[in-house]
Amino acid sequence: MDTPASSIHEQPARWTFAQKLMGNPILAKELKGRMRGRQGFIILAAYLSLISLVIAGLYFYSTDGVNMARANPDSLQEMGKLIFSMVVMFEFLMIGLIGPALTSGAISSERERQTFDLLRTSLLSSRDLVFGKLLTTVIYLMLLVLAALPLQSLVFFLGGVGMGEMIISFVMLTATAFLFCTLGLYFSTIARRTIIATVLSYTSIFLPNIVLVFVFAVFINNIIDTNTVTDEIIVLALNSVWVLLSTNPISAGLVTQFMLVEEQSLFLIYPPDFSLVLFSPWIVYVVYSFLMTAAMLKLIVFYLDRYER
DSSP: OOOOHHHHSOOOGGGHHHHHHHTOHHHHHHHHHHHHSHHHHHHHHHHHHHHHHHHHHHHHHHTTTOOGGGOOHHHHHHHHHHHHHHHHHHHHHHHHHHHHHHHTTTTHHHHHTTOHHHHHTSSOOHHHHHHHHHHHHHHHHHHHHHHHHHHHGGGGGTOSOOHHHHHHHHHHHHHHHHHHHHHHHHHHHHOSSHHHHHHHHHHHHHHHHHHHHHHHHHHIIIIITOSSSOHHHHHHHHHHHHHHHHTSHHHHHHHHHHHHHHHOOSSEEOOTTSOOOEEOHHHHHHHHHHHHHHHHHHHHHHHHHHHHO
C-alpha cells in the first residue's frame, strides 16, 4: 500500500518550533556576523577581564593582612559569599549595559539605512523578524554568562556558596537578558532614531533604581519608625515594598541572598511577627521578567504588523 506523500514528510509537532527557529535567516545572519567580527570577541574579552579584576580585587582586599593558612573557615565563607554576590551584581550591570546597546538599534537602524521596507517584503513574518533580532543578542549574552561560570565557581574553594545559589543566579541572569534585550527592541520599534531608542532603553532600566531607593527610604522613615500605624498598614506596605524590591534584579538578588543566609529557604519567606508568607524575590523577579518580556513582544509584533498595513 502506497504511503501518502504528506505522511512521508510529516514531522513531529514538537520539533516544528525548534526547526523553524534554527532556520530563521535573521538569526543565522546576525549570529554569524557578530561572531565573525571583532566586536563580539572584544566584548567577550573585556567582559571576562573585568570580572577577573573584580574577583582579584575583592580577594586581595578581603585577605589584606590575613594568613590564609590559618584563616577561620567562617571568614572564608563570608569572603566567598561577598565575592560571589559582587560578581553576580557586576554581571547584572553588564547585561543592563550591553543588552540594550545591541538591541536598541535592531529595528531603528534598518529604518535609518532604508532597508526596513525591503526586509518587510521578504517571506519573513513579523514574529520571525522579532525573534531573530531578539535571540541573536540573548544568545550572545548567554555566551558571556556561561563564559564567566568558571570564574564564578572559584568561590567554591572558599565555601559559603552552594549549587542552589549558582543555579538561581543563572536563572535570574537569563531572565534579565530577555527582559533588557526585549526592552531595547521595543524602543527600537517605536522610535525613529537609534539614539532615541538607546536613551529611552537606559532610562527605563536605571531610573527605576533611583525611584526604588527613594520609595524604600520613605518606607523606612514613615512606616517602620512610626508607632501609630496598624499592623494591617504595615503588612500592606511590606507587601508593596517586597514587590518593588522583587522587580529589580539587583535588589531581588541581594534580598534573596540575605534571606537564604538567614532562613535557609530558596522558595518561601516567613517574616517574623507577621502572619503572611512571601515568595522568595528571585521567583517574583523571574515571573515578572518573563511576563513583561511576553507583553512587550506582543506589542512589538503588533506595531510591526500595523506598520506593514
